[in-house]
Amino acid sequence: xxxxxxxxxxxxxxxxxxYWAAAQEQRLVIQRCSSCGHCQFYPRAFCLSCLSDRLGWxxxxxxGRLYTYTVCRIAPSPAFESRLPYVVALIxxxxxxxxxxxxxxxxxxxxxxxxxxxxxxxxxxESCTLPQFTLLD
Amino acid sequence: xxxxxSCLAGRYAIVGVGEAGLGKAQxxxxxxxxxxxxxRDALLDAGLTLADVDGVFAHWxxxxxxxxxxxxxxxxxxxxxxxxxxxxxxxxxxxxAMAAIEAGLCSVxxxxxxxxxxxxxxxxxxxxxxxxxxxxxxFVAPYGVLSPISWxxxxxxxxxxxYQASAEDLGEVAINARRWAQLNSQATLRKPLTMExxxxxxxxxxxxxxxxxxxxxxxxxxxxxxxxxxxxxLAKSPVFIRGFADxxxxxxxxxxxxxxxxxxxxxxxxxxxxxxxxxTRSALSMVQIYDAFTINVLVALEAMGxxxxxxxxAFLRSGxxxxxxxxxxxxxxxxxxxxxxxxxxxxxxxxxxxxxxGECGExxxxxxSSCLVQASGLLMSAFMSMVLATEESDQ
Numbered sequence: 320x321x322x323x324x325x326x327x328x329x330x331x332x333x334x335x336x337x338y339w340a341a342a343q344e345q346r347l348v349i350q351r352c353s354s355c356g357h358c359q360f361y362p363r364a365f366c367l368s369c370l371s372d373r374l375g376w377x378x379x380x381x382x383g384r385l386y387t388y389t390v391c392r393i394a395p396s397p398a399f400e401s402r403l404p405y406v407v408a409l410i411x412x413x414x415x416x417x418x419x420x421x422x423x424x425x426x427x428x429x430x431x432x433x434x435x436x437x438x439x440x441x442x443x444x445e446s447c448t449l450p451q452f453t454l455l456d
Numbered sequence: 457x458x459x460x461x462s463c464l465a466g467r468y469a470i471v472g473v474g475e476a477g478l479g480k481a482q483x484x485x486x487x488x489x490x491x492x493x494x495x496r497d498a499l500l501d502a503g504l505t506l507a508d509v510d511g512v513f514a515h516w517x518x519x520x521x522x523x524x525x526x527x528x529x530x531x532x533x534x535x536x537x538x539x540x541x542x543x544x545x546x547x548x549x550x551x552x553a554m555a556a557i558e559a560g561l562c563s564v565x566x567x568x569x570x571x572x573x574x575x576x577x578x579x580x581x582x583x584x585x586x587x588x589x590x591x592x593x594x595f596v597a598p599y600g601v602l603s604p605i606s607w608x609x610x611x612x613x614x615x616x617x618x619y620q621a622s623a624e625d626l627g628e629v630a631i632n633a634r635r636w637a638q639l640n641s642q643a644t645l646r647k648p649l650t651m652e653x654x655x656x657x658x659x660x661x662x663x664x665x666x667x668x669x670x671x672x673x674x675x676x677x678x679x680x681x682x683x684x685x686x687x688x689x690l691a692k693s694p695v696f697i698r699g700f701a702d703x704x705x706x707x708x709x710x711x712x713x714x715x716x717x718x719x720x721x722x723x724x725x726x727x728x729x730x731x732x733x734x735x736t737r738s739a740l741s742m743v744q745i746y747d748a749f750t751i752n753v754l755v756a757l758e759a760m761g762x763x764x765x766x767x768x769x770a771f772l773r774s775g776x777x778x779x780x781x782x783x784x785x786x787x788x789x790x791x792x793x794x795x796x797x798x799x800x801x802x803x804x805x806x807x808x809x810x811x812x813x814g815e816c817g818e819x820x821x822x823x824x825s826s827c828l829v830q831a832s833g834l835l836m837s838a839f840m841s842m843v844l845a846t847e848e849s850d851q
Binding site for chain 1: 580581586588589591593594595596597598599600601602603606609610611613614617658659660661662663664709710711712713716
């Protein structure tokens, strides 16, 4: 039996714990300011628009468009080699924030800038689930 | 005294350059040793001694070390600066050095950088080791991003999409670099590159191929800068800093919702430097662009107004940037074919100074009198433009 090499995993902080806890429940949440309504990603200790610390979380639609992408043909570490080739993409969510994720099970012929994508979730360890995306349509 | 930086135009000059361990360092070499050897050579070049230096601007392999360099050299500086803004840091150090000298905080500044990243195998495909609590550690590293390659690949993808550009447009940059490298005996890749060979180069992170990505080299470099009146008394013809500007935006993580192809960032920075210099684009003898990736050159040529958006491939195809062309670009062979020791901004500056002194042998640009340098760093976070010339003003 061989063990898979360790994949880098996020270590949640005070600011991000709610994001990762939601992902574990298969929900994508975005920080939203209760004072001014500004949405921001990545999560921070206060609102970048009005400096308020009255931040809450909203369930994101989970839908957006590919801003840009690349297909990795080599892996940054052995942990990713079995996945090659894989897509790394920037996704502009309909809520107005930009995320980075893989496009899972992507047909490389169909992937394109502007394509509609939707969130899905990938459990990568007992305590960590990553928001990921797939092509819609 | 005005607080407009244009009052500094032509009042400072680079008076010495040096380098060490370019390409492949010898086993047992260290970045600190190479860096200090390059500093020694820059001082000899200028006709100065260690005792003349009272400002030290340095770091190596992304670790801050102006004090370690000072200690090795036995310099007791009045001013140190280890600002790290990526590969263009040496240009930022020059700007900080001029500000410090102008404020009376030092008078002769040594700017140096060195790396043994190739010898040490210290460059990792994932980039620097990321703290899993940092924004990158949480929201980037778990997704298998090649850093910095995938960032520039995603920039290239956006470029190809927006302008209906082709792989061949990127290829023109790699081919131009090799043309110049053939004339540089110190260059790593001196064989010509054909478009067929470029297109056969393996994809690494679509649409970037191996031939789109800079070398991983060792090497160190040093620059000495001082006031123009002091410069005129030294060993070599001064190279005057006629204009400069730097600007910073957020890109260490990719989450700022910005247009990655916004030409304003590089364009405004370059416009400020050119205005300050009093030198027009058409009067420039050459341009040096930090080519960590082929896409950098396409984007910069367009943003700086040398050609229209999406037209940089055709611009290069015309031969204008090649040896003998009207606007030579990257006359050393660049980071793609000469070397790339981690902060190519240093080599861009050294090449520019040597070209303006007429020291470049086979690759010398005829009648070189001015040069525009455009550098960037830290995943499209930092941008610097600098205009150098053989004369302190056009009057």
